[in-house]
Amino acid sequence: LESIDDLKSGPWLSLKGHIRAVEFCSVESLKYSTLRGSGESCCSLILKFIDPSSTVSGEVFRLTLSELNNFPDFLVERTRYEASILRNWSGRDKCLVWWRDGSGQSGNWWEGRILSSKDKSNEFPGSPWERFSVHYKSDLTNKHLHSPWELHDLDSPWEPPHIENEIRDELLSSFGYLTHSVRNQVTF
Numbered sequence: 516l517e518s519i520d521d522l523k524s525g526p527w528l529s530l531k532g533h534i535r536a537v538e539f540c541s542v543e544s545l546k547y548s549t550l551r552g553s554g555e556s557c558c559s560l561i562l563k564f565i566d567p568s569s570t571v572s573g574e575v576f577r578l579t580l581s582e583l584n585n586f587p588d589f590l591v592e593r594t595r596y597e598a599s600i601l602r603n604w605s606g607r608d609k610c611l612v613w614w615r616d617g618s619g620q621s622g623n624w625w626e627g628r629i630l631s632s633k634d635k636s637n638e639f640p641g642s643p644w645e646r647f648s649v650h651y652k653s654d655l656t657n658k659h660l661h662s663p664w665e666l667h668d669l670d671s672p673w674e675p676p677h678i679e680n681e682i683r684d685e686l687l688s689s690f691g692y693l694t695h696s697v698r699n700q701v702t703f
């Protein structure tokens with residue numbers, strides 16, 4: 516959140532209690548809109564901490580995110596997170612990483628090798644956040660930091676989430692039909 520200049524939304528500002536490096540939350544509300552004054556799309560979320568062992572369990576906070584094309588995922592679906600932690604990546608392991616292209620509409624797999632694993636910050640020892648330093652096969656001069664949920668096995672590449680165009684069109688048509696039906700049933 517600090518990296519995307521959304522400091523006002525950080526739960527560490529409004530909540531009492533220690534927020535750990537990884538906290539499990541449920542999505543209480545999700546709304547798509549545009550950022551005021553910019554015309555860019557954004558997603559407004561209300562998240563609730565749900566881990567009973569957390570000091571902030573039951574607390575909620577609001578978060579507004581614009582499109583994060585060139586930014587590591589920090590909101591991760593729980594089963595993906597748990598599977599990535601169980602994978603237990605280590606140095607010299609080969610991996611694939613999905614990078615979106617500049618338009619955000621598509622992307623490419625980058626083959627790499629894990630060089631090392633270490634805490635990104637002393638503030639959160641053991642945190643999985645950007646724990647792995649990776650060299651890409653096609654770019655051996657730069658190291659890239661990745662979280663385990665961004666790494667995929669070479670033998671079973673993961674397809675990034677998407678909705679096929681036909682299904683998307685059917686959904687939009689259905690939503691349009693439902694909206695129209697509800698408007699016609701409302702009486703004053």
